[in-house]
Amino acid sequence: MEATFQVPENPSPQVKTILHYLDLVKVFNLDGLDKLFTDDFVQSTRPLSLNVPSRTKEEDLAFLKGLSEAMQGRHLEITFYDVVESPPGKVWVHVALHGEPPKGKAFTIECIYMFTLVEHLGVHKVKGVIDFLDSRAFIEMNEGN
Numbered sequence: 428m429e430a431t432f433q434v435p436e437n438p439s440p441q442v443k444t445i446l447h448y449l450d451l452v453k454v455f456n457l458d459g460l461d462k463l464f465t466d467d468f469v470q471s472t473r474p475l476s477l478n479v480p481s482r483t484k485e486e487d488l489a490f491l492k493g494l495s496e497a498m499q500g501r502h503l504e505i506t507f508y509d510v511v512e513s514p515p516g517k518v519w520v521h522v523a524l525h526g527e528p529p530k531g532k533a534f535t536i537e538c539i540y541m542f543t544l545v546e547h548l549g550v551h552k553v554k555g556v557i558d559f560l561d562s563r564a565f566i567e568m569n570e571g572n
Contacts, residue, residue, distance in 0.1 A: 432507035444551040455495035
């Protein structure tokens, strides 16, 4: 599938926040993500049939740290397909994440992130993320782990 989303010349503050989030995830910038998440941040995965428990801010940062360690300094590539904003506080992003860890096999997983944002004193933060994953790719990626 070919990328179809072009970043607008002047994205809204909400879209800027989500683009920043994805830039931070791509390079596993955990300090930046820690500052971007609210204290009550929650990350959830769908479909529920994947049996992935929701994660708190601390748990999600620990998960990303583990992924970063597995990638051994390599970054993720992100392909954007679409971004839909429904103010206030909701942004949906359709992307594919691609990674090539030094050990194990390369992966590409398509997902739709559903973000909940809050704004305080002009600063947007990520309160929650629901990621709807390509189930087959998720299962294949986790086989043997």
